Amino acid sequence: MKKLIIPFCILFCFDAFGAGFLKAESFPKGFQDLSFVQKVQVLKSGYEDWESEYDASGVCIKNCAYKGVTLQEDLDRMNAQTGRAIQKFYSLGYPVGQNTNLSQQVDKSDYINTMQTYYAGECSPRNPYIKPGQTEPFGYPLIEKAKITSPYGYRKHPISGNNSLHKGVDLSAKEGTNVFAPASAIVKKVWSDSDCGNGLVLQHSNGFETLYCHLSGVTVKEGDNVQAGCLIAKTGNTGKSTGPHLHYAIKDNGEYIDPTRTLR
Ligand SMILES: [Zn+2]
Numbered sequence: 001m002k003k004l005i006i007p008f009c010i011l012f013c014f015d016a017f018g019a020g021f022l023k024a025e026s027f028p029k030g031f032q033d034l035s036f037v038q039k040v041q042v043l044k045s046g047y048e049d050w051e052s053e054y055d056a057s058g059v060c061i062k063n064c065a066y067k068g069v070t071l072q073e074d075l076d077r078m079n080a081q082t083g084r085a086i087q088k089f090y091s092l093g094y095p096v097g098q099n100t101n102l103s104q105q106v107d108k109s110d111y112i113n114t115m116q117t118y119y120a121g122e123c124s125p126r127n128p129y130i131k132p133g134q135t136e137p138f139g140y141p142l143i144e145k146a147k148i149t150s151p152y153g154y155r156k157h158p159i160s161g162n163n164s165l166h167k168g169v170d171l172s173a174k175e176g177t178n179v180f181a182p183a184s185a186i187v188k189k190v191w192s193d194s195d196c197g198n199g200l201v202l203q204h205s206n207g208f209e210t211l212y213c214h215l216s217g218v219t220v221k222e223g224d225n226v227q228a229g230c231l232i233a234k235t236g237n238t239g240k241s242t243g244p245h246l247h248y249a250i251k252d253n254g255e256y257i258d259p260t261r262t263l264r
Contacts, residue, residue, distance in 0.1 A: 123230035127180035130229035135205040138262045139182035139228070141212070141248055142235075146171035149245055152258040159240050167256040168211065168249025169263075175216055175244040179233040182210060182262070187224040187232075196247070197239025200232060207253035214241040 126132075130139040150170035156163055185202035188209065192198050196213035200220070203209055216236025220226055237244040250259045 123227060125178060125231055126227075126229040127178075130180060130182055132228055134183045134228040137182040137185075137202075137204050137208050137210045137250055140263050141179050141182050141210070142171060142173060142177060142246065143180070146173050146246070148172075148260070149243075152249075152256075152260065158242050165256075168213075168247050169259045171246045171248055173235040173244060173246050175234075175236055177235040177246070178231055179212060179215070179235060179246060181226045181228055181230050181232050183208070184228045185210070185226050187220045187222050187226060190218050190220070190222050193239065195240050197241060198233075198236065199239075202226065202232070207251075209251040211247075211249040211251070213247035213249075214238050214245060 127140075127143055129143070148169050149172045150158075150166055152169050153166060154163060155166045157166075181202060183202075183204045185204045187200070188203040189199070189201040198213075198215040198218060200212045200215060200218050201209055202211075212233055214236055215233045215238060217234045218232065219234070220232050226232055235244060235246045241247075248259055250257050250262055
């Protein structure tokens with residue numbers, strides 16, 4: 001029987017900034033086996049030392065953070081949490097601005113090197129809320145949850161005054177906000193017209209398409225393969241738009257659906 005002590009997140013890990021940090025000398029046994037990003041997660045607290053027992057096949061059988069999962073699955077979940085933590089650091093300006101509690105505990109160059117390795121071969125910036133490898137658009141195309149200024153459904157068009165189906169949601173976002181592919185995709189169309197302004201359509205698996213309007217710029221071109229979570233565009237106020245926002249629409253096999261069903 002393999003016995004490991006792994007850190008266990010009992011709170012919202014990514015919301016624990018400013019909380020007390022574990023000192024380096026009190027790292028639990030097994031800490032050295034964790035990836036750097038996992039260590040970061042431990043460092044920024046929210047974790048408690050947690051003694052879990054795993055059977056020979058690696059399945060957790062006692063004191064499990066998540067019952068019945070393997071160590072790898074447990075660590076994967078921690079990594080997912082860590083992605084959120086990393087995003088928080090981005091939003092705080094890290095690693096550009098280094099005035100964070102984390103930087104007091106972690107060697108900065110080590111952290112930066114690790115971040116660069118972490119993102120190498122993927123894209124930068126990437127949105128860690130969106131699972132790498134995800135092929136269907138169930139995710140949020142922006143980093144921050146945005147106010148929906150106009151929902152999906154019938155409405156009086158704010159400019160034309162006509163009653164018509166609003167085929168997507170309008171997400172309030174200031175000019176130049178990063179837009180991320182909610183799933184891996186092929187760039188189907190990049191264009192510009194007087195309604196959509198600068199527009200972009202991504203083709204995902206299983207007949208899903210996502211559509212983006214009023215962009216200030218598009219960072220991909222038709223035919224590109226994009227990975228989930230990678231930057232594809234910047235929001236703007238182009239076309240028929242009364243203020244900076246992202247018009248985000250989803251088609252399921254040719255039919256528009258309400259994107260709020262997929263915004264997680
Ligand atoms: Zn719209």
